Amino acid sequence: MNTQTNNDDVLIRVEQVSRRYGDLQALDDISFEVKRGEVLGFLGPNGAGKSTTMQILSGNLAPTAGRVLINGIDLLDQPKQAKAQLGYLPDQPPIYRELRVDEYLNYCARLNRIPSSQCKQAVATVKERCGLSEVGKRLIGNLSKGYRQRVGIAQAIIHSPAVVILDEPTVGLDPIQIREIRQLIRELSEDHSVILSTHILPEVQTVCDRVQIINRGRLILSDSIEGLQQRMQGTALRVVLRRPPSLEVLANCAQVKVEDVAPGVFRVCGLGEDLERKVLQAALERDWGLAELSPERMSLEQLFVDMTSLEAAVAEHAGEAAA
Amino acid sequence: MMVLTIAGRELRSLFASPLAWSILTVVQVILAYLFLSQMDLFMLVQPQLLSMEGAPGVTELVAVPLLGNAAIVLLLVVPLLTMRLISEERRSQTLSLLFSAPVSMSEIVLGKFCGVMGFLLIMLAMILLMPVSLMLGTDLDLGMLAAATLGLVLLVASFTALGVFMSALTAQPTVAAVSSFGLLLLLWMLDWAGTNNSEAEAGALIKYLSLLRHFESLLKGVFDSSDVVYYLLFVTMFLVLSIRRLDADRLQH
Numbered sequence: 001m002n003t004q005t006n007n008d009d010v011l012i013r014v015e016q017v018s019r020r021y022g023d024l025q026a027l028d029d030i031s032f033e034v035k036r037g038e039v040l041g042f043l044g045p046n047g048a049g050k051s052t053t054m055q056i057l058s059g060n061l062a063p064t065a066g067r068v069l070i071n072g073i074d075l076l077d078q079p080k081q082a083k084a085q086l087g088y089l090p091d092q093p094p095i096y097r098e099l100r101v102d103e104y105l106n107y108c109a110r111l112n113r114i115p116s117s118q119c120k121q122a123v124a125t126v127k128e129r130c131g132l133s134e135v136g137k138r139l140i141g142n143l144s145k146g147y148r149q150r151v152g153i154a155q156a157i158i159h160s161p162a163v164v165i166l167d168e169p170t171v172g173l174d175p176i177q178i179r180e181i182r183q184l185i186r187e188l189s190e191d192h193s194v195i196l197s198t199h200i201l202p203e204v205q206t207v208c209d210r211v212q213i214i215n216r217g218r219l220i221l222s223d224s225i226e227g228l229q230q231r232m233q234g235t236a237l238r239v240v241l242r243r244p245p246s247l248e249v250l251a252n253c254a255q256v257k258v259e260d261v262a263p264g265v266f267r268v269c270g271l272g273e274d275l276e277r278k279v280l281q282a283a284l285e286r287d288w289g290l291a292e293l294s295p296e297r298m299s300l301e302q303l304f305v306d307m308t309s310l311e312a313a314v315a316e317h318a319g320e321a322a323a
Numbered sequence: 324m325m326v327l328t329i330a331g332r333e334l335r336s337l338f339a340s341p342l343a344w345s346i347l348t349v350v351q352v353i354l355a356y357l358f359l360s361q362m363d364l365f366m367l368v369q370p371q372l373l374s375m376e377g378a379p380g381v382t383e384l385v386a387v388p389l390l391g392n393a394a395i396v397l398l399l400v401v402p403l404l405t406m407r408l409i410s411e412e413r414r415s416q417t418l419s420l421l422f423s424a425p426v427s428m429s430e431i432v433l434g435k436f437c438g439v440m441g442f443l444l445i446m447l448a449m450i451l452l453m454p455v456s457l458m459l460g461t462d463l464d465l466g467m468l469a470a471a472t473l474g475l476v477l478l479v480a481s482f483t484a485l486g487v488f489m490s491a492l493t494a495q496p497t498v499a500a501v502s503s504f505g506l507l508l509l510l511w512m513l514d515w516a517g518t519n520n521s522e523a524e525a526g527a528l529i530k531y532l533s534l535l536r537h538f539e540s541l542l543k544g545v546f547d548s549s550d551v552v553y554y555l556l557f558v559t560m561f562l563v564l565s566i567r568r569l570d571a572d573r574l575q576h
Contacts, residue, residue: 083423099335112425
């Protein structure tokens, strides 16, 4: 074992993992790591390999090549020790509908080798954390989808594992529950690593520290949220005026290209050093009634679409070249 | 430890569903009827038996046929109990709970096997209560009864192991039930097929493989360790195959 894997700050290390299903290359040489206290968001279009990655990380699927280290323990060589350190919520919560919530969570606690004297305490704590205290005596099959999802999350964190892997945890929840779950994920990240796959982009911005976009089995972006925000920084200003002049007047004063977006709303392109100052000064001097002046930002959606379609175009080009 | 946890969950789920209760009821009613009619027959022939030398006793005429009939009823019932074990979990995607827990494949398979065996042992205990109740009025040949009971337990364990394997092969419980029932019936009938060409060595071999043949000698009170080893090998083989099958789930799709 080398010194890097002994570094206990890195809880998940994925090294050159590939996975094939017959002829289909589902994952192609993926490497990344997640540190303690980090929430990693996993994004990707349908069929990109998100769930495959989650299944490999949770030990449900063996990779064709590469290796996965959970808290420095190889998932393939020592599966029992590695799995004791991880909690996994698949896209379908793995619940037994015929059991009561208490029975089910008690079973999960014992499956995860919590000593039987501490099981009761662990179940009570996790119910409290996931807002399940009221429904302990009810059959899981009779619960609503949101509550079942919470039971699924409770199952994943009952043994307070070092690594929590959540596959689309907020699907089917109402907005209040979604906020609670996001709060819960933030709390979890204080002493665990969390990997979260989702297709809800704002969720990534509110919950995650780092984002990875996967497409066609390859990582095409891996960046912190701050880095992502810089990428999304546009090269234009959005100006809203209450008493707008004609387009030419505005273009003249800033000496840049100006587009008319809506009545009174302009897009001033070409972000210069003091473009803001120029526009502000002109607006004040000529009394245009400035209502808004802000740098234009690409939305995460836009970035996501750009990244994935760029990748598709490159792949297509490569395909043509090969042909 | 983990095996017991999984087995306990399996038992709990069985008793939480009406299936377990209805199976217990149906088996008990059918066997009670057979037991009573066997008793009637015994009462009828008892005067003649008294005048015979070395006549068969109540154990041979009532208890052993009851256990023999129980074996046939259980041949039908065990596939119904084992069909859901793995296939249902695969279908409702709860298998990932076990796969991502610190539990080995062997523990999963053994846990499932022990869970159903626990249920079947409860059922066998209830069946045995009927012949044992005769001890109130008469003496039983306890050795013979013990051998027959051991035979039935081993036979039922083989049914269960085969059922676990069939359940591991598919995601459809009904497919698992039908295929394990079919295979069990085939293994049962091998004995009859073997009798037709008794001189051929292949016939003898086929006959030897039959589940029924080894059960019959135990039922007669003959404890032959090779019969016991046959059942133990049968159980081990199907459990190992099930473990291999679950491992393959992880490796390829």
